[in-house]
Amino acid sequence: MELPEDLRYALELELSTLSPKRLAKLASELSDRYRTGKQTGRKSFIESQGDVDAYAAFRMPATFAAVYSVLKQVQEGLPDWNPQTLLDAGAGPGTVMWAVAAIYNDLNSITLLEREECMIALGKKLAKHASSISIQKAEWVKTDITNIWETTSHDIVTASYVLGELNEQHRNAFLKKLWMLTRGTLIIIEPGTPAGFSRIKQAREQLINEGGLLIAPCPHNLSCPMAIDNWCHFYQRLSRSRLHRQIKAGELSYEDEKFSFIAVSRKMGEAVSGRILRHPQIRKGHIEFEVCCSEGISKRIITRKDKELFRNAKNLSWGSILPPRK
Numbered sequence: 001m002e003l004p005e006d007l008r009y010a011l012e013l014e015l016s017t018l019s020p021k022r023l024a025k026l027a028s029e030l031s032d033r034y035r036t037g038k039q040t041g042r043k044s045f046i047e048s049q050g051d052v053d054a055y056a057a058f059r060m061p062a063t064f065a066a067v068y069s070v071l072k073q074v075q076e077g078l079p080d081w082n083p084q085t086l087l088d089a090g091a092g093p094g095t096v097m098w099a100v101a102a103i104y105n106d107l108n109s110i111t112l113l114e115r116e117e118c119m120i121a122l123g124k125k126l127a128k129h130a131s132s133i134s135i136q137k138a139e140w141v142k143t144d145i146t147n148i149w150e151t152t153s154h155d156i157v158t159a160s161y162v163l164g165e166l167n168e169q170h171r172n173a174f175l176k177k178l179w180m181l182t183r184g185t186l187i188i189i190e191p192g193t194p195a196g197f198s199r200i201k202q203a204r205e206q207l208i209n210e211g212g213l214l215i216a217p218c219p220h221n222l223s224c225p226m227a228i229d230n231w232c233h234f235y236q237r238l239s240r241s242r243l244h245r246q247i248k249a250g251e252l253s254y255e256d257e258k259f260s261f262i263a264v265s266r267k268m269g270e271a272v273s274g275r276i277l278r279h280p281q282i283r284k285g286h287i288e289f290e291v292c293c294s295e296g297i298s299k300r301i302i303t304r305k306d307k308e309l310f311r312n313a314k315n316l317s318w319g320s321i322l323p324p325r326k
């Protein structure tokens with residue numbers, strides 16, 4: 001996928017005066033901090049203008065891709081849902097609102113909670129170039145989500161790549177609060193790593209206990225069948241920006257952002273018979289799928305004999321819904 005034209009332009013403009021060499025160094029330091037979870041001598045992962053620039057250049061496009069892909073799954077689960085209000089906690093430069101506005105264009109209010117002033121400043125600058133009026137008019141609230149904060153309930157509530165920056169105690173209270181403020185659907189996204197999935201799995205349990213109904217990716221509300229040494233994740237392919245390609249010369253022209261997530265709603269979504277968990281294996285005369293369904297995780301084989309199913313199965317990919325057995 002490509003970034004929306006207006007976001008791509010806004011990012012290019014914002015980053016146009018920066019030295020690619022310096023950005024590459026800052027991005028590599030930022031990525032080390034995220035990977036190791038260590039932030040020696042700092043109070044948070046992102047606190048300087050340099051960190052924000054690196055985030056804008058290298059992480060914002062990838063997280064946009066993840067959020068967009070998640071929203072597509074949510075849309076499949078709730079095809080008639082048309083949210084009007086968005087609350088995004090730990091908003092960074094506003095990545096989520098760009099993806100939400102790209103899919104739901106009827107939004108009439110967006111509220112973004114963020115602790116770092118430099119992130120808010122970047123978010124506001126990017127938003128000026130948005131074609132969506134709701135993005136331009138989004139309300140930015142500087143707040144620490146681990147402290148006391150108040151807002152009204154919203155149709156769509158999100159926390160994207162945020163749980164990993166909170167300790168376990170804060171995480172539980174934060175999720176409880178987000179669910180309380182959710183009128184429609186709460187979406188939590190984390191990196192598609194074992195650690196990211198483990199946070200998603202815990203959040204899933206907590207939100208089911210609070211009465212949440214899974215919309216995606218899970219096809220059921222039962223306990224998660226994923227083996228302890230495995231992790232449920234998806235990916236979205238995204239074309240790299242000119243700057244990205246310039247810095248990663250000789251490397252691929254795209255990147256695959258891997259993510260884990262849950263979307264939990266107050267109302268039931270469409271019934272999902274099974275979710276494909278890996279790349280389908282195309283063999284001679286049949287296709288093998290690894291699928292999560294209410295009976296657990298299993299292999300499903302569709303053979304050429306099943307003409308129509310086989311023809312449709314060729315278009316399915318990792319993350320797709322597998323049609324029910326006839």
Ligand SMILES: C[S@@+](CC[C@H](N)C(=O)[O-])C[C@H]1O[C@@H](n2cnc3c(N)ncnc32)[C@H](O)[C@@H]1O
Binds near residue numbers: 093116159166
């Ligand atoms: C990895 S970034 C994700 C940003 C954005 N949600 C995205 O998907 O691109 C995490 C964001 O959470 C913010 N954050 C972390 N802890 C926070 C807190 N206690 N209160 C408010 N924001 C916080 C950080 O400042 C940062 O902007």
